[in-house]
Amino acid sequence: MGKVRRLLIVGFFVTQAVVQAQHEHSQNPVNHDQHVGHDMHGSADSSTVDDGQPVWRMPPMDTSMPMLPGLERAMPSTAPFLPGVGVDPQSFPEAVPGEIIEMEDGESLNLEATLVRRTINGKSFVMYGYNGQYPGPLIKAEKGSTVIVHFKNDIEMPTTVHWHGLRLDNRFDGVPNVTQPPVAPGETFTYELFFRDTGIYWYHPHMREDIQQDLGLYGNMLVAPLRTDYYAPVNREEIMILDDILMDNAGLIPWGETVPTHALMGRFGNVMLINGTTDYRVSVDRGEIVRFYITNVANSRTFNLVFGGARMKVVGSDVSKFEHEEWVKSVVIAPAERYIIEARFETPGEALITNSIQAIDEFRGEFYPRVDTLGTVVVSDNAVADDFGHGFETLRTHEDVRQDVETYRVHFDRPVDHRLELTLRVNDLPLIRAMEFEAGLYSPPIEWNDAMPMMNWLSSADQIEWILRDPDTGKENMEINWAFRKGDVVKLRIFNNPNTLHPMNHPFHMHGQRYLVLSIDGVLNKNLVWKDTSVIPVGSTVDILADISNPGTWMMHCHIAEHLHAGMMLSFAVSDDTRE
Numbered sequence: 001m002g003k004v005r006r007l008l009i010v011g012f013f014v015t016q017a018v019v020q021a022q023h024e025h026s027q028n029p030v031n032h033d034q035h036v037g038h039d040m041h042g043s044a045d046s047s048t049v050d051d052g053q054p055v056w057r058m059p060p061m062d063t064s065m066p067m068l069p070g071l072e073r074a075m076p077s078t079a080p081f082l083p084g085v086g087v088d089p090q091s092f093p094e095a096v097p098g099e100i101i102e103m104e105d106g107e108s109l110n111l112e113a114t115l116v117r118r119t120i121n122g123k124s125f126v127m128y129g130y131n132g133q134y135p136g137p138l139i140k141a142e143k144g145s146t147v148i149v150h151f152k153n154d155i156e157m158p159t160t161v162h163w164h165g166l167r168l169d170n171r172f173d174g175v176p177n178v179t180q181p182p183v184a185p186g187e188t189f190t191y192e193l194f195f196r197d198t199g200i201y202w203y204h205p206h207m208r209e210d211i212q213q214d215l216g217l218y219g220n221m222l223v224a225p226l227r228t229d230y231y232a233p234v235n236r237e238e239i240m241i242l243d244d245i246l247m248d249n250a251g252l253i254p255w256g257e258t259v260p261t262h263a264l265m266g267r268f269g270n271v272m273l274i275n276g277t278t279d280y281r282v283s284v285d286r287g288e289i290v291r292f293y294i295t296n297v298a299n300s301r302t303f304n305l306v307f308g309g310a311r312m313k314v315v316g317s318d319v320s321k322f323e324h325e326e327w328v329k330s331v332v333i334a335p336a337e338r339y340i341i342e343a344r345f346e347t348p349g350e351a352l353i354t355n356s357i358q359a360i361d362e363f364r365g366e367f368y369p370r371v372d373t374l375g376t377v378v379v380s381d382n383a384v385a386d387d388f389g390h391g392f393e394t395l396r397t398h399e400d401v402r403q404d405v406e407t408y409r410v411h412f413d414r415p416v417d418h419r420l421e422l423t424l425r426v427n428d429l430p431l432i433r434a435m436e437f438e439a440g441l442y443s444p445p446i447e448w449n450d451a452m453p454m455m456n457w458l459s460s461a462d463q464i465e466w467i468l469r470d471p472d473t474g475k476e477n478m479e480i481n482w483a484f485r486k487g488d489v490v491k492l493r494i495f496n497n498p499n500t501l502h503p504m505n506h507p508f509h510m511h512g513q514r515y516l517v518l519s520i521d522g523v524l525n526k527n528l529v530w531k532d533t534s535v536i537p538v539g540s541t542v543d544i545l546a547d548i549s550n551p552g553t554w555m556m557h558c559h560i561a562e563h564l565h566a567g568m569m570l571s572f573a574v575s576d577d578t579r580e
């Protein structure tokens with residue numbers, strides 16, 4: 001802490017010069033509880049559209065935070081984009097909550113991406129939706145089944161659908177120009193989804209996710225187990241999609257038209273959403289046990305989720321259950337990750353679902369606890385009829401997962417097959433100057449909040465390159481073309497270099513396969529779970545063991561939408577000749 005403060009104090013004095021300038025800006029707090037007590041920069045009184053074109057508005061910003069010297073009137077390098085500009089939002093249908101679609105093996109579903117009207121915090125905007133819903137429909141199917149999705153694109157830009165976490169046929173993975181051509185507006189594409197693994201998965205576009213996913217294009221797939229004792233008995237199951245969105249009093253803050261803004265840290269929202277709403281509520285009886293299937297679809301925000309005082313245990317994550325259940329106080333969930341938890345609500349009243357973080361004020365060098373309420377569990381006085389409390393007290397060992405993992409243990413100590421270094425290159429001189437001004441400030445292992453909102457907003461994906469670098473060949477991002485064979489078990493060592501102008505945590509996603517996180521900074525992981533996405537914290541080295549089971553050309557990339565579009569992806573090919 002002392003070191004943090006010393007490093008920061010220099011920057012703080014330099015910034016005093018520009019504090020005057022910020023007071024000229026209007027102060028319009030966003031009407032949301034997380035900003036109560038904070039004055040905000042912003043320009044909410046300005047219009048959102050001029051001459052039929054959207055105009056830039058600076059994102060709302062705490063007035064205690066200095067503007068960047070020399071950049072007070074700067075704007076992103078790309079034109080602003082808003083959906084449905086010039087069309088009355090009332091002319092679009094109001095989106096409705098997502099429906100649940102139970103699908104049998106071989107059944108098909110029509111899925112259409114369209115413009116919809118959404119109301120958030122009492123304001124109406126044009127956004128996007130699958131089948132006019134938020135989130136998109138929840139597809140429920142049984143492990144081992146295949147379903148067909150007839151997709152139609154009716155938004156303004158090309159799109160695809162990626163079925164995140166599924167080990168499906170490569171042709172249906174939804175990566176533009178790798179597994180399929182982009183689906184142009186008005187066009188269609190038919191996907192075949194194969195549900196190889198039990199658990200919670202999600203679908204989203206794989207083009208301009210920073211816009212399309214942020215505007216509401218996401219939904220879950222819940223793959224049911226074949227065995228009835230796969231999970232412990234609970235009173236109910238709840239689907240919970242975590243998100244955030246960036247808005248001010250005038251509406252949604254525009255996105256970059258040709259390239260994403262917020263390329264540095266990703267676009268953090270200032271309004272939190274569960275299942276697309278600001279007022280998620282679930283009512284339970286006293287003593288009820290709820291199994292939550294949680295997905296983080298935010299562009300960049302990692303959540304630390306707490307369920308009031310409820311006791312909870314973590315059961316599973318992306319592609320499997322854990323080897324054994326564990327009691328936890330909170331769940332840390334990065335973009336695109338999933339967690340399956342069970343919580344018991346024993347105290348009548350309201351249990352608040354919160355994001356509880358140690359935020360950092362980079363200019364002052366201070367950490368401060370910050371709690372945002374995301375939703376509420378209302379617990380009644382009535383005792384639950386079917387009390388599973390006794391079983392809840394027992395932490396289960398998942399022998400099926402243990403046995404599966406055991407067959408890979410022989411590979412745990414194998415030499416590293418490939419290394420990756422995560423780093424950053426900045427190609428814009430004014431931005432470099434502003435970042436040097438920040439350089440030397442404390443870099444948290446995980447960026448829980450956007451502590452540099454102005455610089456972050458001004459950094460576009462054409463000025464910044466986020467890099468996956470193979471230090472053994474010197475190749476970077478899409479130059480890297482690793483070749484594997486089906487049946488390979490591959491050890492990757494990933495190092496997130498802290499010595500860059502702005503190091504950042506990266507949720508690392510692998511398409512079409514599954515992997516184990518063996519260790520972080522040499523500390524072995526004692527409770528393994530099959531993953532498709534996991535956080536590489538700043539300064540850490542993470543060893544991953546990938547089960548290469550699915551042929552085709554696949555992506556590995558950072559799941560911060562803006563980092564992906566700033567280059568942070570590679571592809572690898574898996575041939576079909578099984579290694580014996």
Ligand SMILES: [Cu+2]
Nearest residue numbers: 506558560563
């Ligand atoms: Cu990243």
